[in-house]
Amino acid sequence: MSFFVAESYPFELSFYELEQQLQQLLKTVRPANCWEENEGITDLSRHLITINGKKYAEYRIYQATFFPLTQQSIEIPSVQLKMQQIRPAAKPGGERGKEIVTYATRPLSIHVKPLPPHPLRDQVAVGQFRLIETILRKNAAVGQSVNYNFRLTGEGNIASLAAPVVPDSTTLDIFPPSEKQVINRSGGVVSGYKTFSYALIPRQNGTFRLASYFQWIYFNLRQERYDTLHSAITLQVGGTALPEGDTVRVSLPGSIYTGIERIDSSKQPFDWQQMLRSVVNILLVSMILGMMYLFWRK
Structure with missing residues (x-):
């Protein structure tokens, strides 16, 4: 204006x-x-x-x-x-x-043009984007934390870009990401990037294609079609596997939950202090009732 x-x-x-x-x-x-x-x-x-x-x-x-x-x-x-x-x-x-x-x-x-039919039509971003990804290490041991950055850069509504929907996995623990964004507004064009930083912890040996976990769908304005950006990184995991049923989330050093899976919840510890307090309370109540009875007899 x-x-x-x-x-x-x-x-x-x-x-x-x-x-x-x-x-x-x-x-x-x-x-x-x-x-x-x-x-x-x-x-x-x-x-x-x-x-x-x-x-x-x-x-x-x-x-x-x-x-x-x-x-x-x-x-x-x-x-x-x-x-x-x-x-x-x-x-x-x-x-x-x-x-x-x-x-x-x-x-x-x-006039606002509707997007073509798609299951995620009301959820995807619209613009021109590309993926830039970095990973701390491509070779890791079981239980070793790996830092992975998923950066979306381009032109569009940068502030509203949502993180990729990551499926559940029994072989790889993926923690919720931290976010960082930079937005440039100039000449009627909004551009910049948004980075999602993940902590990945493998639970077993093997080769993991991160494309199986990290995919991002958007509508490409230039090509006028839906497009998918996916990871091109492969994570190689080697080392001693975790015991069956164990999870890295509760086995991290210093965690208050370390070893919780090995505790028998059916064996409750005996609290002598609580027992002593209960006995004293019972004796005090008995004495008060006895004094009230004697007073009533008089």
């Missing part, structure tokens, strides 16, 4: 109570059915541009990228901006005339 002043405009214009007007303007133009990535314009600097051979001064007021969240059209209503117009004096040294003039935009309606 910009205000344009033709170079040939005969009067001087200045902004009038812009802060108060902007609050209402932005409240009006922001559609409720969209995710907004605001470029955060803070300086109303003057830019000289040419449109159809005519020179203008552009004052950019607001710039953002909208990502539709529903199939409803994006409706941006007409908004008004009041400016102070100063006319030249009728005679040299005379008083210059000032008046408030109002400029209005035309309403906009943006």
Whole structure:
């Protein structure tokens, strides 16, 4: 949203109570059915541009990228901006005339195209993305933690990118990831990356293709079709396997659950202190009842 002043405009214009007007303007133009990535314009600097051979001064007021969240059209209503117009004096040294003039935009309606049929149509991201992955080590021993980074980079709604859905596995423990994102907003394009960092702990020897665990589906705008990014890394595990029924989650050094699978829950320890407290309480209650009985007999 910009205000344009033709170079040939005969009067001087200045902004009038812009802060108060902007609050209402932005409240009006922001559609409720969209995710907004605001470029955060803070300086109303003057830019000289040419449109159809005519020179203008552009004052950019607001710039953002909208990502539709529903199939409803994006409706941006007409908004008004009041400016102070100063006319030249009728005679040299005379008083210059000032008046408030109002400029209005035309309403906009943006059609939102539905995505092609797909089981995950309402869940996938839309844009242009690629996968960059790194792993701490490709060769590990059973029970050894491996750091794996799954980074999605490209153009789209970076902030809303969801982590890949990881299936359950009996051979590999995969802990919930930590997330880190960097978003760039420039020239109407939102780009950047989002990284999901996982801790992987193998439970047995073997060769594990991480593509079996890490896949990410999105709609590719350039190719206009669904696409899948999947890992190209293979993890080689060698070493002593864990005992049957054991889990790395509870066998990590220092864990309060270490060895819990070997404890017989049917054998409860005897608490002598609790037993002594119970006996004392019973004796005290008996003494009180006895005193009450003697008092009643008298």
